[in-house]
Amino acid sequence: MSSAAVLFDLDGTLIDSAPDLHAAAARMLEAEGQAPLPFEIIRSFIGNGVPKLVERIIGVAGLDMAEHPRLVSAFMAEYDAHSTDLTRPYPGVADALARFRTMGYGLGVVTNKPEASARNVLAALRLAEFFPVVIGGDSLPERKPDPSGVLTAMEQLGASATVYVGDSEVDSETAGRADLPFLLFTEGYRKSPVFQIPHQLVFDRFDGLPALVEPLVSTQRLV
Structure with missing residues (x-):
């Protein structure tokens, strides 16, 4: 498996x-x-x-x-x-991450934010414990939408059945170039209407995300 x-x-x-x-x-x-x-x-x-x-x-x-x-x-x-003066996790994020961890998923962050800044924010918001892998915009020679970040994260996690979750056109292109299913969070910073952004599924609340991910991963496992 x-x-x-x-x-x-x-x-x-x-x-x-x-x-x-x-x-x-x-x-x-x-x-x-x-x-x-x-x-x-x-x-x-x-x-x-x-x-x-x-x-x-x-x-x-x-x-x-x-x-x-x-x-x-x-x-x-x-x-x-001042990176966490006003920044907060979206509602339900910590609970969803805890659920994924209980389900046995490896978790990683692939962002265009500099890696050190990303790690500092995750630590300050008490999310760092969920992410053994963090790939920042300066971690590799290329940044998103180049797929090297997600491919490196998969390698570090020892994962093959993987989905990418993001909010933007850049994230959608990254997932597409890595040949991964993309789940679009509609409450983020996208610049285009949802229908113009390639995706497998959309969601606006994190409490339902684990149930959306499981069938996509199960399908990959069967391939």
């Missing part, structure tokens, strides 16, 4: 981190003599990693793109100092 795993995106999937990311962006812009950008704009920038988020901020704020490396460092300093 194949060992089974559930891999998760982090921001917009397990945790609602947009308020802290927006606050970090506001502090970074204030230091540059700029007004903060609206929350919804920053929220729409989440998903492709911090360098891309800062690049988008620079474009909207009219800053000099040559300052991108410095501003990425400034953003991360602001974010890491």
Whole structure:
């Protein structure tokens, strides 16, 4: 029997981190003599990693793109100092993870957030114990939607029957490129309507997630 795993995106999937990311962006812009950008704009920038988020901020704020490396460092300093001031897990996340663990699933996080930041947030929110594997945006040469992160996580967990759970277009493409079933959490940071994002199943509450995952994994085990 194949060992089974559930891999998760982090921001917009397990945790609602947009308020802290927006606050970090506001502090970074204030230091540059700029007004903060609206929350919804920053929220729409989440998903492709911090360098891309800062690049988008620079474009909207009219800053000099040559300052991108410095501003990425400034953003991360602001974010890491306050990364769980406002961030919380989505309702039911901890209970669902505990249920998966009881069912014998391996669990991992594959995110475009820097690995150290991801681990710090998971620890602060008391979720780290569930995840023996965390792959960040700087853990490997390529980041999502490149499939290397999920494939590496599967290898580290010793899993073949695996599903990927995320909230965005990037996550859907990642799962597709890794040839994994994708479950779309509809309450996260997607930019497109649900019907435009390839997925196997959708959900909006974590209490029902284990029941959705089990048939997908069982099907893979039979192949």
